[in-house]
Every structure is written in C-alpha cells, then in structure tokens.
Amino acid sequence: xxxxxxxxxTLSVQEGDNSIINCAYSNSASDYFIWYKQxxxxxxxxxxxxxxxxxxxxxxxxxxxxxxxxKHLSLQIAATQPGDSAVYFxxxxxxxxxxxxxxxTGTKLQVIP
Amino acid sequence: GAVxxxxxxxxxxxxxxxxxxxxxxxxxxATTMFWYRQFPKQSLMLMATSNEGSKATYEQGVEKDKxxxxxxxxxxxxxxxxxxxxxxxxxxICSAREGMGGYQPQHFGDGTxxxxx
Numbered sequence: 001x002x003x004x005x006x007x008x009x010t011l012s013v014q015e016g017d018n019s020i021i022n023c024a025y026s027n028s029a030s031d032y033f034i035w036y037k038q039x040x041x042x043x044x045x046x047x048x049x050x051x052x053x054x055x056x057x058x059x060x061x062x063x064x065x066x067x068x069x070x071k072h073l074s075l076q077i078a079a080t081q082p083g084d085s086a087v088y089f090x091x092x093x094x095x096x097x098x099x100x101x102x103x104x105t106g107t108k109l110q111v112i113p
Numbered sequence: 114g115a116v117x118x119x120x121x122x123x124x125x126x127x128x129x130x131x132x133x134x135x136x137x138x139x140x141x142x143a144t145t146m147f148w149y150r151q152f153p154k155q156s157l158m159l160m161a162t163s164n165e166g167s168k169a170t171y172e173q174g175v176e177k178d179k180x181x182x183x184x185x186x187x188x189x190x191x192x193x194x195x196x197x198x199x200x201x202x203x204x205x206i207c208s209a210r211e212g213m214g215g216y217q218p219q220h221f222g223d224g225t226x227x228x229x230x
Contacts, residue, residue, distance in 0.1 A: 032216050034218050034219075036221075041223075041224070041226075042223045042224065043117075043119070043206045043208075043221035043222050043223045043224045044157070044206070044208075044221045045221070046115075046218045046219075046220060046221075049216075049218050051216055089156060089157070093216070100147065100159055100162055101147070101159070101208075101219055102159070103156045103157045103158075104156060105155075105156050106155075106156050
C-alpha cells in the first residue's frame, strides 16, 4: 500500500543555521504533498504544499523540493529559530476518491539556542 | 483564515462512558472532514473520512459502531466514542478541507486528549 516515511526521527540544529528535513514516499501515483508542523499538544499546522508538476516551491523561510525520480521530498527552513522546534510531518495526498492524506512518521526538530 | 475548532480540548471520564467530540470549521465550508488518532510520539492515523450528508468511510480496523461519526452540516462534524475503555485513551484530531478538489490542504483542529479511567 501507499506509505510515506522520513529518514531521520530527530534533527538538532543550531539557531540561525538552515534545517533540512527529508521524506521518502513509495506511491508513484502520489501527486500532491504537504508539510505540516506539529507543536506539543496541538494539531498539525500547514506549512507548505507542492504538486507533482513542480519540483520546487518557496514560502517564507521555507522551501520544499520534490524529486519524483527517486520519490523524495525535503523541507528546508532558512535561519532556523527556536520557534521552529516541533515535529514535522510530510504527507501525501492520494488522488481520486476522498483524497485522504497519508502521514509519514515525523521528524522532531530541536533548535539549539 | 481556515480555522478549525475542536472541542473539548481535554476530557477525562470513567470507563463505559460515551464521549462526543466536536469539530467545526469557523471560516469556511468543509465539504470533507477527517478524524485522526495519535498516540504519543507517533504519527497521525486516519480513522475515518466523512462528507457532509453522507455516511463516513472508516479505515480498516476502525470499528464504526465504536466510533460514531456525524457530519450533518458543512461546518460541523462530531465523533462519539461509545462505551469508552482505557485503551481508547488517545489524542483525537479532526481536520477539514474546503471543496472537493484533491489539491487543497487539510486544516487541523488542536485535538482532544481523551483519558478513560
């Protein structure tokens, strides 16, 4: 079945440095990907999304890269701040039907002041 | 924009009690709502998908008679955990999406922490 997974469960980054969070997916038919940020005790918060007809999309301090050839996407956070500390999930949206979102296992980002 | 409100945020009750959780989209009409369950330090697991006015579609392994979902309007969905037991203790999160298109993100509520004694 379809699955979305992450390479690293925990990532520690010095404040001010750039962070890169990676994600692999297995369903070659996936055509929409979303990154979410989840702070402790809260629901996931939408960060950025990308469709499969793009390979890069930029937001405020965040960039998502998509490599369909190797079924890999990444989230880059520029100038990481303490407020960026959270668990980050990549999610894949299945086309057709109810378009449910499948979440990866999550990466915990720890920002070191 | 795209605010989803979930209530209550925390509930503690005795075993055998039924608990209802509400999920509301405050500033948009949610054609589709989703219910997730999350255990500590784990990812979100989809329980069911519901479209307004239709029966919910449950994921494999989720008991539909145990977890009753109602999506009676475009802004409200409810999840009722019937005859809850300690193993039902978890963090329940709802999400909502505007429109039927596949290329729109889900927006999440802040979850309900359910503790069954």
